Amino acid sequence: MTTQITGMGGTFKKKKRTLISLTHGTYGHDDDAYGAMLAINAILAMGTEASLLLRDDGVYLALKGQDPNEIGQENNLRQLADLVDLGGKIFVLGPSLEPRGIERSELIDEITVIERTDLVKLLREHELFINF
Amino acid sequence: MADGTNNKVDVSVDTRGMNCPQPLIETRKKLRKMAPGQVLEVQGDHAMSRKEIPLAMQDTGEKVLEVKDEANGAWKIIIQKGG
Numbered sequence: 001m002t003t004q005i006t007g008m009g010g011t012f013k014k015k016k017r018t019l020i021s022l023t024h025g026t027y028g029h030d031d032d033a034y035g036a037m038l039a040i041n042a043i044l045a046m047g048t049e050a051s052l053l054l055r056d057d058g059v060y061l062a063l064k065g066q067d068p069n070e071i072g073q074e075n076n077l078r079q080l081a082d083l084v085d086l087g088g089k090i091f092v093l094g095p096s097l098e099p100r101g102i103e104r105s106e107l108i109d110e111i112t113v114i115e116r117t118d119l120v121k122l123l124r125e126h127e128l129f130i131n132f
Numbered sequence: 133m134a135d136g137t138n139n140k141v142d143v144s145v146d147t148r149g150m151n152c153p154q155p156l157i158e159t160r161k162k163l164r165k166m167a168p169g170q171v172l173e174v175q176g177d178h179a180m181s182r183k184e185i186p187l188a189m190q191d192t193g194e195k196v197l198e199v200k201d202e203a204n205g206a207w208k209i210i211i212q213k214g215g
Contacts, residue, residue: 015191038153041153041157042153042156042157044157044160045153045156045157045159045160045188046156046188046191047160047188047191047192082157082161085161085164086157086160086161086164087164
């Protein structure tokens, strides 16, 4: 994401390190999980640093071996792989896992599990916060 | 490998059939693995991406050597990775 600054001879852009948070379930919520992935990958591809924070039902996005073919949805693991290839980071809020019966070993390797106390540090490392 | 102009192409990516922002994502993924000075050829046919990719390259120091329109709305963009 950028802030536009008008200067001599044109418009300059100051990029803002962006944190995208996903709190909704993975499939059947195209305007949430799918939208969040499209947004963060586009931001990264534009050359801006960005991270994804999965919390509440958003943690389902990082499950290994998910296969939504039977419900005719695109597999979000492909987009997560793109995110990693683009240099993005994925954080999962640990306290969101246990109530949903999810173990760390069931999630993709590329994530970092954080605790609630890490949230402030994560927010301070980013200048723009978007919640899906 | 040459691209039909005078640019020596080191890496190619074909994004034909993809919609925005996937052509830009595929372009950036390739560029991240390339060395400074190497040349990337991007093929595509999504009209918005033809404008979006050169804009994104300006912001990150890559050099757009050529944007070439082809038949049926297809295009090629030649990019040199920045240092």
